Amino acid sequence: MIRRVFALLIRELSAFYYSPIAYVVLFFFLILNGLAFWFSIAPLSHGPSELTVVQIFFNKLSFWIAYLLVFPVITMRLFSEEFKLGTIETLMTAPVRDWEVVGSKFFAALLFYLTLWLPSLLYFLLFGWLINRDAAGTGAQLWAPYLLLLVMGMFNVSLGCLASSLTSNQIIAAMMATVLVLGIFFLTMIGYAISGSSPVLRDMTSYISQLDHMDTFSRGVIDSRPLVFYPTCTAFILLITYHVFQYRRWKI
Amino acid sequence: MREKASRQIPRVRIALNTVVQIALAAVIVFLLNYLSFERFKRWDLSHNRKYTLSPLTRRVVSSLKKELKIYVFSSPRGTKSPGSELFAEIEALLKEYQYAGGHRVHVETIDPYLNLTRMLELRDKYKLGAKDSTDNMVLLDYDGKTKSIPTVTLADYADAEGFDSDQTPVIKDFRGEQVITSALIQLTEEREIKVALISGHGELPVTDDTDLGRFRSALEHQNIVLQELRLEGIDKIPSEFTALILAGPQYDLTVHDAAILHRYWEEGGRLLILLNGRAKTPVLDTLLTQFGVSPTKDLIVSSFQTQTEDRLTLDVYTHFLGETPFLKPLAGVIGFFPGGTRSIDVNEASLKEAGVRATKALLPAIDSYWGEKDDFLANSADPVFHPGVDLKPPLTIGWALEKGAVEDQSIQVRSSSRMIVIGNADFIRDECLNRSVPDTNFLLLCINWLSERQTLLAIPPKETPIYTLDLKPGQLDQIVLIVVAGIPMLAAVFGVLVWTARRR
Numbered sequence: 001m002i003r004r005v006f007a008l009l010i011r012e013l014s015a016f017y018y019s020p021i022a023y024v025v026l027f028f029f030l031i032l033n034g035l036a037f038w039f040s041i042a043p044l045s046h047g048p049s050e051l052t053v054v055q056i057f058f059n060k061l062s063f064w065i066a067y068l069l070v071f072p073v074i075t076m077r078l079f080s081e082e083f084k085l086g087t088i089e090t091l092m093t094a095p096v097r098d099w100e101v102v103g104s105k106f107f108a109a110l111l112f113y114l115t116l117w118l119p120s121l122l123y124f125l126l127f128g129w130l131i132n133r134d135a136a137g138t139g140a141q142l143w144a145p146y147l148l149l150l151v152m153g154m155f156n157v158s159l160g161c162l163a164s165s166l167t168s169n170q171i172i173a174a175m176m177a178t179v180l181v182l183g184i185f186f187l188t189m190i191g192y193a194i195s196g197s198s199p200v201l202r203d204m205t206s207y208i209s210q211l212d213h214m215d216t217f218s219r220g221v222i223d224s225r226p227l228v229f230y231p232t233c234t235a236f237i238l239l240i241t242y243h244v245f246q247y248r249r250w251k252i
Numbered sequence: 253m254r255e256k257a258s259r260q261i262p263r264v265r266i267a268l269n270t271v272v273q274i275a276l277a278a279v280i281v282f283l284l285n286y287l288s289f290e291r292f293k294r295w296d297l298s299h300n301r302k303y304t305l306s307p308l309t310r311r312v313v314s315s316l317k318k319e320l321k322i323y324v325f326s327s328p329r330g331t332k333s334p335g336s337e338l339f340a341e342i343e344a345l346l347k348e349y350q351y352a353g354g355h356r357v358h359v360e361t362i363d364p365y366l367n368l369t370r371m372l373e374l375r376d377k378y379k380l381g382a383k384d385s386t387d388n389m390v391l392l393d394y395d396g397k398t399k400s401i402p403t404v405t406l407a408d409y410a411d412a413e414g415f416d417s418d419q420t421p422v423i424k425d426f427r428g429e430q431v432i433t434s435a436l437i438q439l440t441e442e443r444e445i446k447v448a449l450i451s452g453h454g455e456l457p458v459t460d461d462t463d464l465g466r467f468r469s470a471l472e473h474q475n476i477v478l479q480e481l482r483l484e485g486i487d488k489i490p491s492e493f494t495a496l497i498l499a500g501p502q503y504d505l506t507v508h509d510a511a512i513l514h515r516y517w518e519e520g521g522r523l524l525i526l527l528n529g530r531a532k533t534p535v536l537d538t539l540l541t542q543f544g545v546s547p548t549k550d551l552i553v554s555s556f557q558t559q560t561e562d563r564l565t566l567d568v569y570t571h572f573l574g575e576t577p578f579l580k581p582l583a584g585v586i587g588f589f590p591g592g593t594r595s596i597d598v599n600e601a602s603l604k605e606a607g608v609r610a611t612k613a614l615l616p617a618i619d620s621y622w623g624e625k626d627d628f629l630a631n632s633a634d635p636v637f638h639p640g641v642d643l644k645p646p647l648t649i650g651w652a653l654e655k656g657a658v659e660d661q662s663i664q665v666r667s668s669s670r671m672i673v674i675g676n677a678d679f680i681r682d683e684c685l686n687r688s689v690p691d692t693n694f695l696l697l698c699i700n701w702l703s704e705r706q707t708l709l710a711i712p713p714k715e716t717p718i719y720t721l722d723l724k725p726g727q728l729d730q731i732v733l734i735v736v737a738g739i740p741m742l743a744a745v746f747g748v749l750v751w752t753a754r755r756r
Contacts, residue, residue: 018754023747027740034736045728050341050423119743123735130731140297199358207289219344220298228288236281243270 005100012108016074022112025073029066029116036062037123053127053135057120058145058218064211067149068156068185072177074112075160076170078105079245083168088248102242106161113153117146141220148217151230152210156181158237165244185210294351305348309433313353316440320353321393322346323374324361326403336388337423338403345428346390390432394439406431425689434473441475445703448481448493453509454502454531456681466682470692476699483509488516495522495702500677504533513539520656522670522702526677529566529592530629544603544610545596545651545673550623550643552593552616552675553635564635568593568649568676569617572694576611576652578701581693586617588688591678595623595647607655613672614650623647649675652701672698 016022040057043049049056057063082088091101124135124142136142163176188209190201206212213226296304305313313320324346326339346359364371374380378391378398388403406428449455456463457480468478481493483505489496489512496516505513517523525540527533529551537547552568567590574583598610623643624635637644655669678684685692 018750020747020751023743023750026743027747030740030743031736034732034740037735038732041728041731119739122739126734127731130727137299138297141299144297199355199360202358202360203289203355207285215344216294216347219303220296221303222295222297224293225288229285232281232284236277239277240274243274246270 004096005104008096008100008104009107012078012104013111016108016112025070026116029070030119032062032066033120034123036060036066037120041127052137052141054124054141054145055136055218057123058214059211064185068181069178070113070116071156071160071181072163072174074116075109075157075164075177076174077164078109078161079164080168080170080173083248084170092248098246099242102161102165102238102245106157106238106241109157109160110154113157114150117149117153121146136220138220140222141218144217144220144222145214147222148213148226151227151234152213154234155230155237158234158241159184162237162241162244165241184208188212292351303344303348305352306429306433309349309429310352312433312436312440313349313357316353316356316394318356318395320357320436322349322357322359323391323393324359325364325371325374325389325391326361327363327365327388336403338388338407338426338428341423341426342390342403342406342428345426345432349432392432392435392439394436397439399435399439401431401435431473434475438475445476445494445705446492447471447476447478447495447497447699447703448489449478450483450496450498450501451480452482452484453498453505455499456677463681466685466692467680467695470685470696471699474696474700476703483512486512488512489521494704495524495699497524497526498536499524499526499680500528500531501533501536502528502531504531505535505539507535510535510539514542517543517655517669517671520669523672524698524702525671525673526680527594527596527673527675528677529594529675540673541599543653543671544599544606544608545653545671546599547673547675548595548597548623548643548647550595550625551629551635552595552621552647552649553624554616554618554621556618556620566590566592568621570614570649571617572690573612573615576613578652578697579613579694582690582697585690587614587679587691587694588684589614589649589674589676589679589691590684591676592629593649594675595643595649596651596673596675597648598651603653608653609655610651610653612648612650613652614674615646615648619645621645621647670702672702 037057039060039062040053043056044053051059079088082091092098127133127135159180160173160177163180164170164173166176167173188205188211190205207225208229213223216223217226296302324339324342326342327336343361350357350359362370362374374391378393378400380391380400390401390403390406392399392401407423407426451457464478471478478497479493481489481496496513498513513521513523525536527536527547540547551566554565554568555562556565557563567588570587570589572579572582572585572587574580603610622637622645624637625642626633626635626638628635651673653669653671653673679688679691680695685695
């Protein structure tokens with residue numbers, strides 16, 4: 001079974017890394033991230049700040065733009081392309097289980113997503129090397145946002161997988177993923193947007209607020225709640241994706 | 253027909269099975285998240301555990317019986333407005349209050365510029381003043397009792413004049429927790445504690461805002477009111493006062509004053525006596541001797557080396573000693589006692605006879621000092637150490653005394669007399685407390701111990717690390733070039749290589 005999953009994962013990763021599109025995505029993503037980093041250190045050269053470079057970087061609008069827009073791009077082709085090209089039929093008749101297909105596609109997309117973020121670590125190391133000053137107050141203030149990026153990424157990649165499994169059109173899949181990812185992101189702002197909203201609503205929106213979570217983790221505070229929320233929701237969305245994928249089987 | 257029906261049955265069963273699976277999974281996910289929402293854990297791995305609340309705050313917040321509403325009126329956009337630079341710190345701090353208090357603490361942030369309606373609604377509800385006052389402030393509402401705190405009072409700034417300039421003021425220490433918890437204590441505590449500051453002997457007046465403003469304000473934050481008390485014309489210290497402070501009398505006590513204080517001590521009184529190093533007070537010295545404390549007729553002088561010469565100073569840096577139980581939070585911390593400090597000895601035999609337990613509270617932090625017995629201030633001569641005449645180290649400059657203490661901590665009856673004697677009074681002045689933050693905490697610990705509020709330890713302000721970039725010319729351009737062009741180009745080159753390899 002592990003060999004099958006591994007073979008599927010290699011197949012999916014090859015599809016990512018052998019495609020020039022992956023490098024185009026990586027190229028533009030790194031430009032966006034590079035700009036975000038520039039915007040983070042620029043204020044420090046004008047005056048003192050209580051925030052570390054890591055804190056500023058992960059809480060800037062420029063970071064969130066790059067972060068949110070990447071999910072539709074990396075997940076839109078996962079299932080849609082296979083449906084469109086008809087290769088899904090070959091896959092369905094191969095001796096692999098449906099959950100193995102869903103899992104391998106999810107993990108391949110997640111690994112590619114992590115590849116996108118890896119160079120940003122270089123920024124902070126480069127900053128420390130050139131300026132001779134740590135970009136974060138403590139080691140935890142550096143790795144904690146990356147831990148959160150991993151779990152938040154899992155959740156958003158799973159949303160993208162679901163969107164892609166629903167249609168054979170990559171554009172529609174990308175649009176659906178955008179709506180889901182941005183919808184959930186902005187939903188968390190309701191508690192703050194509604195004047196005098198109830199404390200319960202504010203607590204609930206804070207529980208799922210990616211902005212709040214990133215603010216907390218970038219300060220070097222590890223909170224158990226996002227570490228439960230994102231993985232459980234990821235598992236749930238992947239379960240739905242699995243059933244949507246299976247639906248194709250009993251439609252045939 | 254029958255064939256079609258038999259084909260539909262598995263589909264319905266599969267569909268039902270799917271719905272049940274998804275519903276069950278949804279329930280499990282919901283329950284797990286509900287548990288996570290209710291019982292969560294936070295690990296503060298930041299520098300100096302900056303976001304960890306003190307045990308006192310945790311105790312105060314978790315013991316709230318009613319709902320506490322905290323409104324933060326702050327606009328992060330209005331950086332020119334004093335206090336707005338603290339928005340991120342306050343928000344992070346209040347989140348910790350919220351987590352510590354569970355569902356009893358609710359925090360709402362209102363940007364007066366973006367949410368004018370809500371701001372006006374709350375201003376009306378809480379009968380707040382002019383609009384400017386709600387620009388940057390924290391409002392606490394506990395069971396209908398309210399307390400407003402201007403945001404700017406939550407920090408010490410590196411440059412007090414910072415607000416006048418175009419630059420954002422630099423935060424030195426953030427004492428938001430200290431101020432907010434103190435305000436919370438005021439709201440939740442039933443009684444107000446009154447401490448008398450004895451006057452009539454040239455002490456600093458309680459109304460003096462330039463000298464005692466910071467001391468008084470620190471006490472007010474702990475729900476302690478400082479009131480002036482003249483000893484002439486009274487026979488007994490009024491019972492409304494929890495403790496007395498005698499702060500650096502310039503003139504000596506009268507025999508009548510000494511008798512009142514003696515009786516007060518014998519009847520379970522609480523005294524903080526700060527000696528004026530430059531004043532001659534024989535009656536006060538005699539009174540202290542009766543208590544078992546012997547102030548020495550000296551002034552502590554320290555010598556230190558500069559690049560060119562040896563210099564002498566009357567400023568004394570001290571260690572707070574953790575062997576005095578209430579000073580444990582400050583053990584090893586260094587305080588600053590400027591102006592003129594007398595050393596204090598105790599008479600072990602008379603203390604034992606009177607049943608008084610004495611512990612050392614303060615010791616000079618460096619070894620190059622002595623107790624100069626010559627009146628060099630009057631002679632205008634440089635003090636010189638005379639072996640056999642002047643006092644050599646170690647010298648103690650602060651003692652804590654307790655008489656009739658009950659060892660069983662569970663017994664809460666006020667039965668003991670308590671006294672703290674310090675050989676310096678100048679350290680309570682604003683200019684000194686501004687220079688040495690631990691001294692304020694020391695004073696608060698002293699007053700809380702005297703007021704039988706041992707559990708109410710002072711909350712130290714959190715040091716706020718400041719990050720600046722001292723870039724050499726071209727360094728920022730270098731970084732930008734690498735991150736915006738260099739690294740993306742590397743990815744592009746790698747992509748081209750992969751693409752070329754595949755085409756072959």
